[in-house]
Amino acid sequence: MECLKLRDLLSLRKGKCDIASHSLNDEVQNAQKENRFRGSPRTPVKSELVPGGVPRRKCCTPDRIQLTPSKPLDKPSPEPWSPTANLRMLISAASPDIRDREEKKKELFRQIENEKVPPAADVIQLTAAAAAQEGVPDEFGHQRPSRKQKSLGLLCQKFLARYPDYPLPTEKTDISLDEVAAELGVERRRIYDIVNVLESLQLVSRVAKNQYWWHGLPGLALTLGVLGRRGEQLGYAQQLAQLQRQLDGKEEEEGRDGGTGSQPASPNTRSKAVCMNSRKDKSLRIMSEKFVMLFLVAEPRTIALDAAAKILIEDGQPESADSSKFKTKIRRLYDIANVLTSLGLIKKVHVNERGRKPAFKWVGPVTPGRPDGAVDAEDPCGKMAQLAAACRLQFEEDCKGSECGRKDGSVRGEAAPVVVTPAT
């Protein structure tokens, strides 16, 4: 039943598959769209600020915004049984964690909307997390935001709060990096970090210098499907399992050689398609894609940070997996993880190996590309599996007859992936 409704959703966004495969893989087209801004150059968000400069969560098109300025999450949806509503309900029902997150999200929006005249720097404090932690007084007794209050995750939440989760297919929401940075009171550099990760999930796409389009969550299931399949084709599951075994057995050795002592994954498990050396290939967007791929193919869906870092380092530069590279990769993974956590796709956990080993657990929808539709141990009712089935159907429908459903599993703009052979 739910699946049929999701199929209806697809009819609204035909061609999304092309978009996904395009921006995931087609560097050439990315280059072509440089400075070719196809939409209206204005950023509607600015006009939606309350006098104090607090961004108000958008729920629809700019026109409708003026008519219905109240936030969408606190009011009944105008289309309570729309396909997207069904999907959201499924997601929400599937996990208490996700329900908690929704509540926190509502609280965040509530605070942002209710607070009056907050200077940009103070906006940082208007979050659920910030409410629990006061800023640190400086030498003048002023409250300066704590480290947590300035975190990328929190910044990402505020960023996300500006745009509707499920924009109408017809509406084009522009994002001006300069404006967003100014309104959130941060440097543009930080916005790049967020946008890059969002771009890896197709939640936004770059249309010109400083300009992005907001796509929102409707295409997320499709994107996860594509990433999941690519992850499988790249042999990430085998790499991960192999590395996990190595890490488990060589903890002591690892401590001596700076944390990169494990042998690189066998060349057989590395696809030529992912060899990366250029600046672009090392971008946060690519790294984020691969990080997500790891989650989508991993079983269980918990990945230690060091394991992910090793795979991502060795993916591109097997010969230079030194300690500094490892540390840098870890830093970047933290950046990515913060954004993914804000999106509610992963959550931080610790695996019990010699105290607390940082790891992240996938709490988002199960990848639709996964054939098993595996039921989480924490999902005994199988609601996640239900969502997985819905997502899988959506994914397959979207890809039917389109290039991203090529038999070899490759996607448009990308060479057919090399068949990988797991190392013995």
Add this chain to the structure above:
DNA sequence: TGCTCCCGCCAACGC
């Protein structure tokens, strides 16, 4: 003490 990750330098890139 080690984990976490903010911050901003500066180089690659594109026009």
Add this chain to the structure above:
DNA sequence: GCGTTGGCGGGAGCA
């Protein structure tokens, strides 16, 4: 040459 983009690592906050 200049503005944009974003890799990178120092170092400080935090548990």
